[in-house]
Amino acid sequence: MAGDYQAAEETLRQLLRQMPDNPIALNNLGYFLLERNEKIAEAFNLIQQAVKIDPTSASYLDSLGWAYFKLGKLSEAEEYLKEAAGLNPTSATILEHLGDVYQKQNKTELARAAFQKALNLTADAENANRLKAKMEMKKQD
Numbered sequence: 001m002a003g004d005y006q007a008a009e010e011t012l013r014q015l016l017r018q019m020p021d022n023p024i025a026l027n028n029l030g031y032f033l034l035e036r037n038e039k040i041a042e043a044f045n046l047i048q049q050a051v052k053i054d055p056t057s058a059s060y061l062d063s064l065g066w067a068y069f070k071l072g073k074l075s076e077a078e079e080y081l082k083e084a085a086g087l088n089p090t091s092a093t094i095l096e097h098l099g100d101v102y103q104k105q106n107k108t109e110l111a112r113a114a115f116q117k118a119l120n121l122t123a124d125a126e127n128a129n130r131l132k133a134k135m136e137m138k139k140q141d
Contacts, residue, residue, distance in 0.1 A: 005036060023060060026050040031063045040070050058088035066097050069104070077101045092121040096131060103134070 012029040019025055030046035033039045044067040050060045065080030081098040088094060099114030112135055119131040 008032065021049075021053065023050040023053040023057070026053070027057075027060045027063050030067065034063070034067055034070055037070070040067070043067055044071065056087065058084045058091065058094065061087065062091070062094045062097060065101070069097065069101055074101055074105050078105070090121055092118040092127065092131075095121065096127075096134075099134065 009029070009032065012025060012032060015025045016022065016029060026046045027050035030043040030050065033043035033046075044064075047060065047063045047067050051057070051064050054060060061080050061084035065077045065084060068074070068077035068080060078098070078101050081094060081101055084094045085091070085098055095114045095118035099111045099118060102108075102111035102114055115131050115135045119128055119135070122128050122131065
């Protein structure tokens with residue numbers, strides 16, 4: 001949050017060296033890299049390890065779906081994000097990710113519905129504005 005991404009990454013890597021099979025650390029480093037659009041293949045592998053350890057974690061399944069999205073594998077992304085949303089239907093992040101996949105697949109109504117559900121679940125103004133903008137973009141198409 002302070003913007004020192006290099007220090008944050010190093011902290012996560014140190015944690016993984018101490019606990020290499022910790023699914024939280026694996027997922028957090030993987031998702032951190034995905035969000036920075038860095039080392040996507042490494043991020044994917046880290047998240048896959050987390051899912052292998054705990055295949056019922058909505059958070060890890062969301063991360064794996066998001067990794068597939070970043071890799072352009074939209075059907076796999078949709079599969080994992082739908083599973084994550086089923087496990088945690090009150091996560092605005094998961095629903096937004098699912099909406100992004102639907103949008104990329106030109107499933108406009110599904111995308112709008114996912115964004116609307118995410119919007120209904122968020123209290124953060126910045127997130128709400130981003131979701132509203134995504135919904136408006138699809139109305140113009």
